[in-house]
Amino acid sequence: MKRATIIPTFGFAGFFEYPIIKTKSMTSPRALRKLTLPVAALQSMQAEHRSAILMLGLFLNEANWLRKLLVKAVLGMTDSPDGQANFALTTLLATTLAGKIHEGWNRITEGRLHDVLQGVDLPDSHKPLQQELTTALLGKTFVRIRNSIAFHYPERLLDFKKLTQHLSDSDATILMVPEGYLGDVLSHISTLAGIEPLLAISMDADYRIALESVWNEVTHVAGLYCQFVSEVMATLILKFIPGVTCEDITIPDAPGAEEGLLRFFVHPPDNLEEMRLSLADS
Numbered sequence: 285m286k287r288a289t290i291i292p293t294f295g296f297a298g299f300f301e302y303p304i305i306k307t308k309s310m311t312s313p314r315a316l317r318k319l320t321l322p323v324a325a326l327q328s329m330q331a332e333h334r335s336a337i338l339m340l341g342l343f344l345n346e347a348n349w350l351r352k353l354l355v356k357a358v359l360g361m362t363d364s365p366d367g368q369a370n371f372a373l374t375t376l377l378a379t380t381l382a383g384k385i386h387e388g389w390n391r392i393t394e395g396r397l398h399d400v401l402q403g404v405d406l407p408d409s410h411k412p413l414q415q416e417l418t419t420a421l422l423g424k425t426f427v428r429i430r431n432s433i434a435f436h437y438p439e440r441l442l443d444f445k446k447l448t449q450h451l452s453d454s455d456a457t458i459l460m461v462p463e464g465y466l467g468d469v470l471s472h473i474s475t476l477a478g479i480e481p482l483l484a485i486s487m488d489a490d491y492r493i494a495l496e497s498v499w500n501e502v503t504h505v506a507g508l509y510c511q512f513v514s515e516v517m518a519t520l521i522l523k524f525i526p527g528v529t530c531e532d533i534t535i536p537d538a539p540g541a542e543e544g545l546l547r548f549f550v551h552p553p554d555n556l557e558e559m560r561l562s563l564a565d566s
Contacts, residue, residue, distance in 0.1 A: 314538030322527045333524045336400045340517040343388040347510050350381040352541070354503075360545040365459050365470070369548030372475040379482070382502045383434025385509050386426045389417065392513075406519055413512045420505045425485050425498060432481035446483045446491040447476060461549065470548060 326334060354377040360370035391397045420426075432438055444451065455476060460469040479495060486494035521528060553559065 311537040311539050314535040316533050316535065318531050318533050319521070320529045320531075321521065321525055325525045325527055329524050332396065332400045333520060336397055337517060337520050337524075339391065339397055340513050340520070343384075343391075343513050344510060344517070346384050347381060347388070347506060347513075350377050350384065351503075351506055351510070353377050353546070354381065355541045356544070356546050359542050365549055366547050368457075368459070368472045368475070369470050370546060372470065372472070373546065373548075375475060375479055375482075378499060378502055379429050379434040381506055382426050382429040385506060386421065386430040386434075388513070389421050389509070392516075393418070401516065404520065404523065406516060410512065410515055410519075413508060413515075417505065417508050417512055420501070420508070425501050426505070428481065428485050429498075429502075433478065438481060442474075442477050443480065444477060445480060446489075446494065447480070450491070451476070459549070463552075468549065 354374065357370045357373040357377055361367050361374060362370075392401065430436075456473045458469065458471045458473065482498050483491050483494045486497050488494040488497065
């Protein structure tokens, strides 16, 4: 990713400095490869092999969606209310992504999916990537994220330790819309407290370096994970599903990743009251 103007965000000592990429809004064609799997071949294959292909595809769907949304969230971080909301979203997406990778790798390395993959002669080219992932996921980062913040809320008291000396009154904010539209409330101070489990993963005394090291590790491993899963799924498809066809298709108007940034504070739908009445009657 190209670096551009650095815009410091959030009051406490420029906590998150991120390159904001300013480009002209535009779309352009995006080439795709479309694989079509014969349903008859899917239905006739062994259930274990079919399940493995479907499971690996699910891993990829979820991890890649989270990675794409994470790009938009990071690019949307500023000092504005929606920028603070994107900071909260960045934390949510990054920790959820780490948790999903942890769970997916557990399935790949033990249980039924592991047994299926053990029975398939995967190419030798997969082995270095698999070893790198194994080493990375044996560390404390993904386990702690999974257990402390991704899929569980901490049982300990939620508080500030590494951030205490860096907070100001401008950080201790809660934003809400006046009409209370569907609980449209954003607690920025809670977002900051919520990153404490992430900061605790690193021994670095500087919280900015600690958080950056966690983010870098998650994004690096996420790329390795998606590459490995996609290669294993492709191997299984080619080995067990005859008659697969491949065609080139094009999306004519794919936008850039930095376009269409996500917004938290939006107007309610025009028919909000009708929707509420409909829900009440159901």
